[in-house]
Amino acid sequence: MTYITKPQLHHPKLAENALGYTRRDYEGSVSTLCAGCGHDSISAAIIQACYELDLPPHRIAKLSGIGCSSKTPDYFLGNSHGFNTVHGRMPSVLTGANLANRDLIYLGVSGDGDSASIGLGQFAHSIRRGVNMLYIVENNGVYGLTKGQFSATSDKGSKSKKGVINHDAGIDLVSLALQMGATFVARSFSGDKAQLVPLIKAALSHRGAAFIDCVSPCVQFNNHAGSTKSYDYVREHNEAVNRMDLIPHRDAITVDYAPGETVPVTQHDGSVLQLHKLAAHYDPSDRIGALAYLQSRQALGEIVTGLLFLDPEARDLHENLGTVSAPLNTLTERELTPGAAALAKLNASLR
Amino acid sequence: MPLEALNDFVVKFANVNGSGSASTNGMFAKAILRMGVPVAARNIFPSNIQGLPTWFEVRITEAGHLGRRGGVDLMVAMNPQTWDRDVAEIEAGGYLFYDSTKPLPPSKFREDITVLGVPLTAMCNAAYQLPRERQLFKNIIYVGALAALLDIEIGVIETLLSEQFAGKERLIKANVAALHMGRDYVAEHLSPLRLRVRRADKVGDRIYVEGNAAAALGAVYGGATVCAWYPITPSTSLAEAFTGYCEDLRIEPRTDKARYAIVQAEDEIASIGIVIGAGWNGARAFTATSGPGISLMTEFIGLSYFAEIPAVIFDVQRGGPSTGMPTRTQQADLLAAAYSGHGDSKHPLLLPADPGECFEMGSLAFDLADRLQTTIFVMLDLDIGMNEWLTKPFEWDDSRKLDRGKVMTYDDLEAGRDFGRYLEVDGDGIPYRTYPGTHPTKGGYFTRGTSRNPYARYSEEGSVYVGNMERLLRKFDTARGLVPAPIRRDAKRATRDGVIFFGSSTPAVHEALDALEHRGLHLDALRVRAYPFPDEVFAFVAAHDRIFVIEQNRDGQLRTLLINEGDIDPSRLTAVLHYDGTPITARFISSAVEALMTDRRQVPEAAE
Numbered sequence: 001m002t003y004i005t006k007p008q009l010h011h012p013k014l015a016e017n018a019l020g021y022t023r024r025d026y027e028g029s030v031s032t033l034c035a036g037c038g039h040d041s042i043s044a045a046i047i048q049a050c051y052e053l054d055l056p057p058h059r060i061a062k063l064s065g066i067g068c069s070s071k072t073p074d075y076f077l078g079n080s081h082g083f084n085t086v087h088g089r090m091p092s093v094l095t096g097a098n099l100a101n102r103d104l105i106y107l108g109v110s111g112d113g114d115s116a117s118i119g120l121g122q123f124a125h126s127i128r129r130g131v132n133m134l135y136i137v138e139n140n141g142v143y144g145l146t147k148g149q150f151s152a153t154s155d156k157g158s159k160s161k162k163g164v165i166n167h168d169a170g171i172d173l174v175s176l177a178l179q180m181g182a183t184f185v186a187r188s189f190s191g192d193k194a195q196l197v198p199l200i201k202a203a204l205s206h207r208g209a210a211f212i213d214c215v216s217p218c219v220q221f222n223n224h225a226g227s228t229k230s231y232d233y234v235r236e237h238n239e240a241v242n243r244m245d246l247i248p249h250r251d252a253i254t255v256d257y258a259p260g261e262t263v264p265v266t267q268h269d270g271s272v273l274q275l276h277k278l279a280a281h282y283d284p285s286d287r288i289g290a291l292a293y294l295q296s297r298q299a300l301g302e303i304v305t306g307l308l309f310l311d312p313e314a315r316d317l318h319e320n321l322g323t324v325s326a327p328l329n330t331l332t333e334r335e336l337t338p339g340a341a342a343l344a345k346l347n348a349s350l351r
Numbered sequence: 352m353p354l355e356a357l358n359d360f361v362v363k364f365a366n367v368n369g370s371g372s373a374s375t376n377g378m379f380a381k382a383i384l385r386m387g388v389p390v391a392a393r394n395i396f397p398s399n400i401q402g403l404p405t406w407f408e409v410r411i412t413e414a415g416h417l418g419r420r421g422g423v424d425l426m427v428a429m430n431p432q433t434w435d436r437d438v439a440e441i442e443a444g445g446y447l448f449y450d451s452t453k454p455l456p457p458s459k460f461r462e463d464i465t466v467l468g469v470p471l472t473a474m475c476n477a478a479y480q481l482p483r484e485r486q487l488f489k490n491i492i493y494v495g496a497l498a499a500l501l502d503i504e505i506g507v508i509e510t511l512l513s514e515q516f517a518g519k520e521r522l523i524k525a526n527v528a529a530l531h532m533g534r535d536y537v538a539e540h541l542s543p544l545r546l547r548v549r550r551a552d553k554v555g556d557r558i559y560v561e562g563n564a565a566a567a568l569g570a571v572y573g574g575a576t577v578c579a580w581y582p583i584t585p586s587t588s589l590a591e592a593f594t595g596y597c598e599d600l601r602i603e604p605r606t607d608k609a610r611y612a613i614v615q616a617e618d619e620i621a622s623i624g625i626v627i628g629a630g631w632n633g634a635r636a637f638t639a640t641s642g643p644g645i646s647l648m649t650e651f652i653g654l655s656y657f658a659e660i661p662a663v664i665f666d667v668q669r670g671g672p673s674t675g676m677p678t679r680t681q682q683a684d685l686l687a688a689a690y691s692g693h694g695d696s697k698h699p700l701l702l703p704a705d706p707g708e709c710f711e712m713g714s715l716a717f718d719l720a721d722r723l724q725t726t727i728f729v730m731l732d733l734d735i736g737m738n739e740w741l742t743k744p745f746e747w748d749d750s751r752k753l754d755r756g757k758v759m760t761y762d763d764l765e766a767g768r769d770f771g772r773y774l775e776v777d778g779d780g781i782p783y784r785t786y787p788g789t790h791p792t793k794g795g796y797f798t799r800g801t802s803r804n805p806y807a808r809y810s811e812e813g814s815v816y817v818g819n820m821e822r823l824l825r826k827f828d829t830a831r832g833l834v835p836a837p838i839r840r841d842a843k844r845a846t847r848d849g850v851i852f853f854g855s856s857t858p859a860v861h862e863a864l865d866a867l868e869h870r871g872l873h874l875d876a877l878r879v880r881a882y883p884f885p886d887e888v889f890a891f892v893a894a895h896d897r898i899f900v901i902e903q904n905r906d907g908q909l910r911t912l913l914i915n916e917g918d919i920d921p922s923r924l925t926a927v928l929h930y931d932g933t934p935i936t937a938r939f940i941s942s943a944v945e946a947l948m949t950d951r952r953q954v955p956e957a958a959e
Contacts, residue, residue: 056791057791058787058788058789058790058791058792058795059788061632061787061788063628073797074797074809078795079791079792079795080787080795081785081787081788081795081796081797081798082796082797082798083628083631083797083798083799084797084798084799084800084801085624085627085628085654085800086624086650086651086654086800089620089621089624089650089651091621091624092579092616092620092621092622092623092624092625092628093624093625093627093628093631094628095579095614095621095624095625095628096577096579096624096625096626096627096628096629096630096631096632096634096636097628097629097631097632097787098628099576099577099612099614099625099628099629099634099636100576100577100628100629100630100631100632100633100634100636101632101633101634101786101787101788103788104632104787104788121617121618121621122617122620122621122624125616125617125621129614317614318612321609321612321613321614322607322608322609323608323609323610323611323612324603324606324608324609324610325606325608328576328577328610328611328612328629328634329576329629329632329633329634329786331574331576331610332753333574333751333752333753335603335610336571336574336576336601336610336753337571337572337574337747337751337753338571338572338600338601339747339749340746340747340748340749342600343572343745343746343747346568346745347556347558347744347745350558350559350560351554351556351557351558351559
């Protein structure tokens with residue numbers, strides 16, 4: 001939420017993508033978050049993912065709620081329309097925006113306070129409706145802007161900076177997203193760009209409700225010993241079940257991994273996910289298995305990351321509603337207003 | 352003396368909810384309408400699916416008084432739970448129709464009314480075996496009996512039955528038989544009443560429709576493509592009607608795809624959130640709700656005001672506060688809607704008086720929302736919304752274009768036009784907007800509910816904030832000239848007395864004004880049709896010494912709004928309030944106004 005614009009000077013030889021844009025064309029204003037904030041790494045990953053996917057920046061709509069994480073859409077994709085809505089209600093606004101124009105790409109950015117507390121209901125309902133979007137929660141387990149209160153994703157028994165022990169059960173948004181029918185579910189870590197960027201790319205290419213829970217340490221209020229969302233804790237307890245590359249449909253598929261370890265998955269748009277297994281028996285096409293695995297690992301204090309579930313045949317809300325292919329916001333009186341003759345018939349039926 | 356009347360009396364049905372009475376009673380009303388005699392029918396129902404008392408009042412009125420009159424001439428008492436109060440409500444000289452299967456002691460009746468017993472239960476038990484049949488046909492039997500008593504043409508009811516059960520010959524035959532059973536019983540045992548219906552030609556080309564359906568059709572014609580809603584009485588049927596009309600009128604030929612999107616949301620907060628998201632992205636969107644929903648939507652409504660996003664809310668008002676009287680009518684959300692939101696905010700309200708205006712204002716609201724880039728409320732109430740009213744036919748001018756307001760296009764941006772999302776350009780307080788995705792490098796902006804400068808950049812600068820808030824006031828002033836003007840009706844004689852009213856009170860007020868004129872009391876009248884109030888409203892106030900503000904709430908909310916917005920001396924506006932949950936009556940208004948006008952103590956010195 002800065003008033004500082006970034007200087008537009010850049011190296012003359014910055015690489016351009018297929019659309020002729022450099023990485024700088026996907027940047028936004030200067031971040032006003034604390035130095036070292038995990039959220040800034042996520043913004044950088046979003047920029048990288050959009051650049052690599054050759055997305056026209058203005059065809060992305062970025063929406064957020066209220067909180068530190070919700071400020072970040074100002075810090076990337078400066079030529080896109082953004083909407084910083086009200087606390088916990090980004091999902092409904094995004095749903096409405098998506099209904100109005102199905103041709104844009106929708107990126108919802110939220111935090112753990114925004115999505116797991118005040119907005120838990122809207123989070124759940126937007127996912128169960130299958131809104132075509134990428135919904136990222138930048139999850140630091142703490143209220144940053146109001147200075148250090150526990151959020152609902154804080155693990156039971158974790159310690160606040162002031163030394164208070166959290167006695168409430170933590171909400172696991174990944175499990176909830178799986179239960180609500182999300183068709184793309186992943187967890188990552190802001191400090192692991194190599195894992196995060198391909199996940200964002202794959203999620204942006206997914207048609208349906210894609211959810212990424214991104215653990216993102218709060219350097220100011222939740223990066224101490226006793227926290228389960230600190231850089232140190234997450235690095236020590238991160239268990240990645242797979243690694244992934246996204247190959248756009250126009251590129252030739254090359255397999256880097258040994259046969260048997262890599263599963264290719266084709267999405268709606270023809271892009272192929274090359275999924276390299278790290279956990280031997282983990283199957284990301286099995287929703288129930290994913291839930292069980294997450295629960296068992298969580299009980300051991302581990303943070304499971306990677307692509308956790310994917311349904312490549314997903315349907316989205318527009319498909320369920322049977323809406324026309326043209327964006328609703330482009331329809332004119334010709335398509336929308338039935339006219340005087342139809343009204344005369346209606347009048348006759350009301351006598 | 353038994354009452355005598357031709358095409359001018361009130362019949363009230365007292366039933367048990369869930370007995371199928373509402374549709375049968377509705378058919379009774381429609382039969383009279385088909386005979387060319389205007390009717391005004393009102394369903395007074397409980398918050399319940401089965402078992403609680405419900406009433407259906409049919410006013411037969413050749414003179415065309417479509418408001419409630421007050422009083423009952425013929426009571427059709429079918430509910431033992433409410434017998435005593437129903438019998439007590441009958442006018443002296445009136446009539447009581449009841450099921451005489453079980454004998455009742457004389458103390459249950461009145462000396463000054465005519466009692467008409469028909470053994471409905473006994474007749475049904477003899478003719479039908481299934482309990483549900485006994486119940487449903489009982490309703491048709493009493494309609495047949497009433498037709499004979501009141502001279503309603505039986506053939507008209509037979510036609511209605513064949514329309515209702517079109518294609519189901521067996522059902523038509525069975526219903527017609529039940530109808531005749533009632534008619535024949537009366538012919539054999541009773542004689543026609545001195546209340547009579549006679550064919551006339553007073554309905555003309557008017558249509559008979561609920562306000563909720565009319566408003567929904569207005570939304571279709573107004574180009575609404577996104578509807579998000581949460582079920583709440585009395586607004587539910589508006590969203591359901593929109594769904595039905597869209598399925599008929601908004602399907603793309605060849606593909607059979609929908610040119611609309613309707614979401615039943617998880618609550619009212621999500622409903623308005625979806626509407627605002629769609630409005631931000633350039634689609635016309637609305638929600639339908641009632642008072643409790645407005646309370647929940649308040650934060651978003653404030654966002655729509657400050658971030659300047661078009662939205663339309665149909666508020667079908669019911670009795671408040673809190674859950675209040677969910678199935679009873681009031682006009683009690685005026686202040687909550689007009690000033691919804693924290694901080695300084697205000698929103699235009701449209702105030703339809705009948706289903707015809709629900710249609711007109713229902714479509715106009717979308718033009719206004721786009722033009723003014725803000726939330727527009729259409730304030731119905733349960734009386735207009737859920738009752739069928741006789742109203743002028745819907746009209747549409749095929750040359751009419753949707754007014755999408757000030758939107759900068761790709762070509763505008765490409766041509767180098769200066770774009771500032773919150774920049775005053777034309778002196779009317781309305782800035783330009785762009786739809787997301789318009790141009791690769793120009794016209795993008797970040798929408799927020801926090802303060803920002805005319806170019807949409809975050810700012811906490813005091814002067815920047817104040818400048819923006821002042822512009823929003825100018826925009827509201829622009830709205831004053833765009834909303835429907837009030838309608839004035841002058842008394843036959845020059846007078847310094849006046850009445851101001853709005854919405855569903857309208858027909859009862861007109862009838863009351865006629866009655867008052869008969870008693871030598873002359874009042875000019877002004878029907879307010881929108882907020883912000885156009886200048887004519889304050890000119891009317893200035894031109895009268897004593898003004899009665901008639902409305903259906905406890906606190907005189909229109910009066911408060913007038914005083915506040917026009918800086919009017921409160922002593923000049925006298926409240927006339929009816930808020931027991933039933934629709935206001937002409938008798939109430941004329942007697943209240945007469946009492947206030949003739950009570951010297953309450954009359955301020957008239958300044959000549």
